[in-house]
Amino acid sequence: MSEPMERAQTRIVWQDKAWRLRVDRLRLPNGRQVEQGIIEHPGAVVLVPLRMVGNEPEVLMLRQYRPALEAAVLELPAGTRGWDEDWLVCAQRELREETGFRARSFTPLGQIWPAPGVSNELMALYLATDLEADPLPHDADELLEVDPMLLRELVTLARDGGIQDAKSVVAILRAAHYLQMT
């Protein structure tokens, strides 16, 4: 693979507390210059909060209204990390805010880049188990409700396209594989 491109100029175009848009002017190997927008992001956590219902593992899914899609999305609890926040502190906080439960155990399910073409966001995936009620109030701009679903059913939805949220598809299939269900 050729050498990466040279960054001729860079500026921040917009930011809020969560992330910012940086615009780079790049010099291509052929000498031409192009502008490229890059989202600078502190990263996020994605949680698979799991509890047993009889012999069946069940996951606390969310139905969350997403303004970008103008629709409610079936997805796992997840949230943006503060720029200096510890990953597991963030995981416990988001779990309590979004589901009302804390977990005694977090098992890493690897990491993913949701959109490496435009963003440096890294998502850390965790299986969250040994749940106990311990709610925190959630952000005023988040509209969501908790919807517990069987992991077995979620695996089918992840595979056949019934779940469209990418991070949730990855985390559900990795959790099911970790639990030796696939």
Add this chain to the structure above:
Amino acid sequence: MSEPMERAQTRIVWQDKAWRLRVDRLRLPNGRQVEQGIIEHPGAVVLVPLRMVGNEPEVLMLRQYRPALEAAVLELPAGTRGWDEDWLVCAQRELREETGFRARSFTPLGQIWPAPGVSNELMALYLATDLEADPLPHDADELLEVDPMLLRELVTLARDGGIQDAKSVVAILRAAHYLQMT
């Protein structure tokens, strides 16, 4: 779930040929206003270009330099749709640009939202088969090389975290399931 938020004001902050950043001022149910950045995106295709090597299905993966990550990423061929471009026309074009092959057959593997918290991007996933050499020159700002790998090996990497690109994890696991390998 409560009613969605009211959009009090909206403006475009930055754009290039591929996507644009819209910033909305939202009125929350509690009366407070917040600003929210939303990426308006025309959508993208993700391809699993598959050929048989003896009895073993093999996938044309890419090693692509991603300026956002300042790293080369192992990922599937993929690309942004033109705002008015037909999805399958886009799929064939990106496949030819990035791998040098065209496919006679595209099988849908469902759709995903890579980042519904910040973007309305929808990705359409396709299994691409019956490949034949028919290259198109690729974009000058793309640095990539083709790396054929066994699908069996990719399934392991998708599950254990060895592949970090979210769209590639989803498309590989859906392709393997479609081919009854999992």
